[in-house]
Amino acid sequence: MSELTAAVVGLGMGRAHLRGYLSHPRVRVVGIADPDRGRLDEVGDEFGISDRYGSLAELLDSRRPDIVSIAAPNVHHRPLTLSAFEHGCHVLCEKPMALNAVEAQEMLDAAAAAGKRLMINFSFRFRPQSFALKREIDSGVFGDIYFGRTVWHRRRGIPRLGGWFGIKELAGGGPLIDLGVHRLDLALWLMGYPEPEWVMGSTYDAIGRELARRAGVRYSVEDMAAGFIRFKNGATLVVEASWASNIGEKELMVTRLLGTKAGLLYRNREQGYEFEATVFLERDGSLYDMSLNAASPATQSAMEHFADAILDDTPHMASGEEGLTVMKLLDALYESAEKGRPVRVG
Ligand SMILES: NC(=O)c1ccc[n+]([C@@H]2O[C@H](COP(=O)([O-])OP(=O)(O)OC[C@H]3O[C@@H](n4cnc5c(N)ncnc54)[C@H](O)[C@@H]3O)[C@@H](O)[C@H]2O)c1
Incomplete structure (x- = not known):
């Protein structure tokens, strides 16, 4: 594989994803999506991207990127990730991976079913x-x-x-x-x-x-x-x-x-x-x-690292499995806070 295509969904933090991909010599950004038309145009103009869509579904109707980066609000992480896997894309999803560990597990299962990669943007490692x-x-x-x-x-x-x-x-x-x-x-x-x-x-x-x-x-x-x-x-x-x-x-x-x-x-x-x-x-x-x-x-961004791992066929950091462990801990911490007692993680 000599080149990758990427799309970014959700254009707040998504700007950082765009900067990451655009600074990689072997990644081409083929589309951005955001339901906020004003933001879509502002970011499209800022980064010189003309392929703009109101949703990931619209984007996937006409484009088949190798990577979909998901930077929408947390509630959308699971459905957008599942949709990207259904279309055969690799996914780089923002933190937190999902709303809870049940959703996170579904995302991992979908990655396995699609035979695609799932990385979580734990950006402070980078x-x-x-x-x-x-x-x-x-x-x-x-x-x-x-x-x-x-x-x-x-x-x-x-x-x-x-x-x-x-x-x-x-x-x-x-x-x-x-x-x-x-x-x-x-x-x-x-x-x-x-x-x-x-x-x-x-x-x-x-x-x-x-x-x-x-x-x-x-x-x-x-x-x-x-x-x-x-x-x-x-x-x-x-x-x-x-x-x-x-x-x-x-x-x-x-x-x-x-x-x-x-x-x-x-x-x-x-x-x-x-x-x-x-x-x-x-x-x-x-x-x-x-x-x-x-x-x-300086070190690589998460986006550059993910692209290189795919291009070089090497393991990527910040895997979906690690994201799931974090989600299980968060679930247990919230449950413990609610119940007022220690909780087993599982
Ligand atoms: N890794 C980091 O350091 C870091 C930093 C900031 C935010 N984040 C994460 O990024 C995600 C977004 O946060 P933000 O601060 O950019 O929020 P934001 O509200 O500023 O931006 C979210 C964008 O997503 C768009 N959006 C809403 N629903 C959508 C959908 N269904 N499909 C596509 N786009 C949709 C909104 O219109 C908005 O433009 C969150 O999960 C947040 O935790 C990560």
């Missing part, structure tokens, strides 16, 4: 610091990782208050499924995706509910969630996520992992979307802090 840390972990520098804490908090950052993000039936949940999903995947990936055993979760909504009341809009998800995950190998992970919490930082992303030989701290700089990472280790009785230079080489 950062130079992430790859550098993963290399160190895989080379044994950390020993056994037995504890982690992975966090994304915002002081006031409910995405588009009054829109689909705050409606349970459309989003599946609040900051845990929106932001926590990224931090969970990142920690799990670095830890080698250990098999979860049980979780204890709690969710809160007082601030979000009050902000929505003042704005006169609907809001039916949590504004903050915290969870404790126990893995079958004995390791544990704390996850925390909020869109609204009374903290000093506008935006705080931190992942800490503790291993028997070294630990790491991977966090955002200056409350923004640039990152720094430090490894803490002991050698011959001395304690060292090894910080990763911010000017580490």
Whole structure:
């Protein structure tokens, strides 16, 4: 295979997918779809794409792309993915994979039935610091990782208050499924995706509910969630996520992992979307802090990686199976929060 064609559905985050494909020399974008005509034309004009459709169904009536990228609201991930597989396309689906693990399993089954690939856009893996840390972990520098804490908090950052993000039936949940999903995947990936055993979760909504009341809009998800995950190998992970919490930082992303030989701290700089990472280790009785230079080489985007994996016939990262594990954890955390007791993951 010398060239791939791709289409992007949902043109908010879909813009990043377009940038990813357009920067790949062997991928041609053959269509975009979005029911919002204004957005469709704006993005079409911005990226110079003339093949514009009001829905994925219309696009698939006249085009048969090798890859369909799905960046529509969460409620649409499952049906759009199933439709793309029915038409013989590979799928790169935004996070969260689906509204829940039952939907995620259906998507995996459809991928298997179609013999096509399913990747989830866990975009925070695709950062130079992430790859550098993963290399160190895989080379044994950390020993056994037995504890982690992975966090994304915002002081006031409910995405588009009054829109689909705050409606349970459309989003599946609040900051845990929106932001926590990224931090969970990142920690799990670095830890080698250990098999979860049980979780204890709690969710809160007082601030979000009050902000929505003042704005006169609907809001039916949590504004903050915290969870404790126990893995079958004995390791544990704390996850925390909020869109609204009374903290000093506008935006705080931190992942800490503790291993028997070294630990790491991977966090955002200056409350923004640039990152720094430090490894803490002991050698011959001395304690060292090894910080990763911010000017580490650039890495591929998820879109470039997916295209290369298909072109080269190599495995891709961030598989649908890993997406399903994350969805099972999210389901269990929400269930535990609702029941007020620990829940087995299964
Ligand atoms: N990986 C990341 O870092 C990242 C960042 C932001 C958003 N996301 C994910 O991307 C998805 C979209 O989020 P967003 O912030 O772009 O939302 P958004 O509301 O800004 O944009 C969604 C777009 O999808 C369109 N749409 C709605 N229904 C559709 C359908 N049936 N078919 C095609 N398009 C449809 C809407 O008209 C809109 O233009 C969500 O799943 C979100 O979690 C991921």
